[in-house]
Amino acid sequence: METPNCYLSSLKILWIMVLLLTQNLISIPAQGFQFNVENQLNKAVKEHQLKFPILTQKIYRDRNYQSIWFNINGKTPLIWDAVNLLKAAPQYGLNPTNYHCNQLSINTINNAIQIPINDDVKPIIDVLITDAMLAFTAHLRYGTINPSTPLLAIDKETFKGFKVDSVLEVAIKNPNFKNTILSAQPNYLGYKTLQQQLENLVKNQTGDCVGITDHHIQLFFANMERWRWLSPVKQPYIIINIPAFNLTYYDGITEQNFKVIIGKSNTKTPVLSSKIRFFTTAPDWTVPRSILVKELLPSAIKNNSYMANNNFNIYDKYGNYIPATHNNLLKVRANPSEYTVKQSPGPDNALGQIVFNFDNSYAVYLHDTPNRSFFDKSERALSHGCIRVENPDKLVEFFLKNDQATEILPEVLNAMEKYKRKRVYLKKPIPITVTYLTMEVKNGELQTYKDLYQKDKNLIKALKLN
Incomplete structure (x- = not known):
């Protein structure tokens, strides 16, 4: 028969083992998840899936490849802020097909939230959301086909202009994620009034990859793109x-x-x-x-x-x-x-x-x-x-x-x-x-003008809105 002292010693050993096991259960998935994010990131870059591969890699490297949009406790405070903003891209004159809309469907996100933390699905979704948010922020600022500021130039750590990765980093830490991202938009009054009109027209059109086939809406997109090509200026x-x-x-x-x-x-x-x-x-x-x-x-x-x-x-x-x-x-x-x-x-x-x-x-x-x-x-x-x-x-x-x-x-x-x-x-x-x-x-009234120099058709085609 065991003595009381032996029994107490056994309990202590058992308690220590439980603590160690609990710590392992917590740390192993976390380490595995970080590893998987890095692997999926490298794979996405190698397969040319990303629009902003350099800045996406920089953001994760600076975070030691930890998840941005998921975490180990299953809390997802930012993922829906990001996804809902991407789904609202047409309200800002942007084509949702530029933001991995098929891979980031509402159903896919819902399913990803439910699956185990160390599954490969979560890491690639995390990477794609980050890349999509970088692209969305850059497009808000510069447009999608800016002739003087190509997106390849923005996707460099040495880019001297507006730092879209810095905006995203601030937004991630900011309680008002949406407004921080939207601050990238042009400061021209003409842009703001046009965007408000467009938002009122399309805010009820929801979906993962909403098509932009209405010519009237396409004109909004084309002209908001032109506003984004303009350099920011001070008043007057x-x-x-x-x-x-x-x-x-x-x-x-x-x-x-x-x-x-x-x-x-x-x-x-x-x-x-x-x-x-x-x-x-x-x-x-x-x-x-x-x-x-x-x-x-x-x-x-x-x-x-x-x-x-x-x-x-x-x-x-x-x-x-x-x-x-x-x-x-x-x-x-x-x-x-x-x-x-x-x-x-x-x-x-x-x-x-x-x-x-x-x-x-x-x-x-x-x-x-x-x-x-x-x-x-x-x-x-x-x-x-x-x-x-x-x-x-x-x-x-x-x-x-x-x-x-x-x-x-x-x-x-x-x-x-x-x-x-x-x-x-x-x-x-x-x-x-x-x-x-x-x-x-x-x-306060929406005005449309004759296309004197026949520029609209080519721009709409270049924006891939047809």
């Missing part, structure tokens, strides 16, 4: 929308709208971003070579007084004035690159009373025009590519107010009226964006 800023023939000056509180004239279909106004750094009253106009060869010289050669009547002067490559004789005009036609033709300031000058200068590679300007009756037309694709603006004096007023320099406004307006040259450099340059939106919200 100018947005010129080509199909709307409209310039918007937004100061953070109110919008001021101006009619504009833009390029014809064969001399398109380019999409660009820059900053207006100065403006010039009573500008002279250097005639672009294409206009010189195709339009000005044929008219001048036919009519000896054309050059004088329209205040055009010829200069050689050294800046010397050349009389506009018939023979000299023929010389210019023979070697147009050797000469420059300028139009002097005045009521007939093509740039009007003022030009707003901004750096760009297209040699386009924002300027006044002597032909102001053109603003009465509903369709104003009439220029050679430059942008003519109605009421430029009002724009000057807003610029000087932003610069806290309204005291010089009378002097500037007088210089405009009397065609006196004056150049004003802005202490606070104004961001200017020329974009192409065939759909936008104005005064």
